[in-house]
Amino acid sequence: MADFDYDLFVIGGGSGGVRAARVAAATGAKVALAEEFRMGGTCVIRGCVPKKLMVFASEYQEMFADARAYGWDVEDGSFDWSKFQPNLHAELDRLEGIYRKLLGNSDVSIHDSRATVSGPHEVTLADGTTYSAKHILVAVGGRPSLPDMKNADLAITSNDIFLLKELPQKTLVVGGGYIASEFACILNGLGVEVTQFYRGAQILRGFDDEARGLVSEMMIEKGVDLHLGTNVLEMEKHEDGIWVKCTNGSEAVYDQVMYATGRVPNTDGLGLEEVGVELGRNGEIIVDDYSQTKVPSIYAVGDVTNRVQLTPVAIREGMAFVETVFNGNPTKPDHELIPSAIFTQPEMGTVGLSEEQAAEQEPVEIYATSFRPMQTAFAERPDRVLMKLVVSKATRKVLGCHIVSPHAGEMIQLAGIAVKMGATKEQFDATCAVHPTISEELVTMRDPVRTA
Template sequence: MTFDYDLFVIGGGSGGVRAARVASSAGAKVALAEEYRMGGTCVIRGCVPKKLMVFASNYAEMFEGARAYGWDIEDGDFHWPKFRDHLHEELDRLEGVYRRLLDGSDVEIFDARARLKDPHTVTLSTGEEITAKHILIATGGRPSLPDLPNADLGITSNDIFLLKEMPKSILIIGGGYIASEFAGILNGLGVEVTQYYRGAQILRGFDDEARGLVAEGMRVKGIDLHLGTNIVEMRAATDKDHEGEEQGVPMEEGKPVSMPRGKQSGGIWVKATNGTTKIFDQVLFATGRTPNTDDLGLEDAGIKVGRRGEVVVDEYSQTNVPSVYAIGDVTNRVQLTPVAIREGMAFVETVFKGNPTPVDHELIPSAVFTQPELGTVGMTEEEARDKEPVEIYCTSFKPMNHAFAGREDRVLMKLVVSVETRKVLGCHIVADHAGEMIQLAGIAVKMGATKEDFDRTVAVHPTMAEELVTMKEPVRTA
């Protein structure tokens, strides 16, 4: 059978674009369809704009810090519209880069929604019907709203970058990395931030000691973090709701509060599981993400879907239909942009280069851009001690730059070491630039470095990271 293309990619995010380009360079005839904007979640509404907002929010503490170091400088005001416009100019530029990369790789672009008709055919929203020997699904995921009356009054992480103005107050629901990152960002930009999380501690799945220090640091910076707390009711605030706040009537925990009127019908009235009520300008839900598989035609093509809507694939990213593969967040494996790119590369090696390559999801370094920042690779202390005897090397201290400025920020350096093999099973860092440090530590851990390999490495002084190679005695065994 003759096909229009060797490969048709559905989705123009980082994983899909990389797979398309590399497949084309391997000699395949490739096309890609994207219904919204090239770049996907990471470039348009995720990693990139979020990290730029992190940078913007970090300046809030720099004025006071600069004065401690002898600079005669006054606090400044943050202007959201100015930053937002510049942000979108940058996103437009990056989208253009993605398009030029595809054009330069001879990948044909269809600005349309694609839907599977059968294992070798896709139909486009333009009415075109295209056949391909192989189809790659890389449609990513989206934030989801909870099943709660009036939840549509709230916003998700997709909406943050499009706000016309910053709210004066916001309630963030959730305790994962997205919720906790935006709590720090918005707090740094001058928003009064309250965060509810139903669990006992934020950042579930990360090292307990590390996430505890992150939560403590968030509170020190002014975030009103409530653990074991969830939202039970929300609605548009009324004038009657505001009467209490305007007259100083107790509204929360027996204390008078004075919240500014919100931007949505006078704000959003919220009741929590602990019985307290409060009015917020905005409510941000960061309570999970859903794979983008709705109306994708998967049933028509006979493709198996999991209980959360994810495309089910094997270790080679192949679905139960041999001609169809899937990578990235739509598979709900590891939801990280670099992982989607690696999955795309492994797919091309397997299908177009005759080199069957399973995806390697082991020992993936990652960073959470909370404030303080968290970097991690390998097993947590809790995971490791459930598998084998381990030694824990750990130190927490005020770094030189913060101590001099009179700040309370503390850092954490932690190694989880196998008693039997001496391998470093996990490394966890809470500190400024933890993401930068964990990238380099991740190389050593991935290579199987032992504690003695770390010890033989000469320290770079004076740095925070030198603690990773100077901790001589374990603080505990487990």
């Protein structure tokens, strides 16, 4: 058998790559990992973690008003980006250090370098050093893309928002997915005047219609100037900012324009096609159920495969890869019934099928309730929450659960367990309510509001 420098060479130090490297090393394999930028990948360095910290920061504005309603003698504060930003980056540095330590403690060799695939069993670093590996795992993730239009480079993406020297006063966010909608809410909460354009009929396409409709309504209520069926036509740099003309003919000048209209896999110049790895039309790596490419020694996990672009999914794919390749136990990553949260304001949590998807499959009953939560109703805020279950008429299984509410992300994690287990509506009903909570509504809805 040929001798290799490594049993596994991982390209990419994000969530999927780091987990796969560590778990593979724990089996006794000799493992290396190359990362050209910073350990932690999109999630830790320029995604979920800094975004969630910004979400926390942006929620305090409403808390001041609420506190007064509850009898606290507090004044409205003003947000200071110059105090928040260094703390944010210090936390990201701390987390990156933890990732490095975890790899080091797992005896993974770290190469701080760009790496490309130069053969079915060969990886070349930026300085020309070449290593042989029995298996190569590509986990290089993806990046936000700018549109193919004149002056697109005037805009920033979600990658750049954490690096801004100062917070803009007036911003246009372009896009209607969860990243665009989350940042529209964050900036609005931090006191920025936010306009959001989305070319479609409603934001958060692919999610439950009723749930995304409520999120959209509440975002507008809280001050986001949302324009649906609208897109950017032209952009130009003017003295006082970025001039934007949109498809409805109106014009305005903004301090910043942020695009969140899609992501592309980071496969450019990796040498994959040259060694026989098949790429899809957006540059994603085509893999089978076991994350294996057309080249048997090369595998790929995470966003670069464009299957489900979520951190915990990349981690599970990485672990299934190790189970398959190093433990001799062929394991397919499970992409069914993945719970997810959207950190808009209000938050949305979802697992399973939307009402629309379920109704296309089979006859369903819809159990839903919408009401003002006790905490903000007392403070006389117009917030509304939605609790919704989509139930199969035939099997009584809960096919989908959709929550729009404060802490929806926390709730959907637990509801996701029940839905993943195949719980029926009657099993939800047999669970005693925790009172008074918002989440008790999931187990107290007796009659369907409609059938579909």
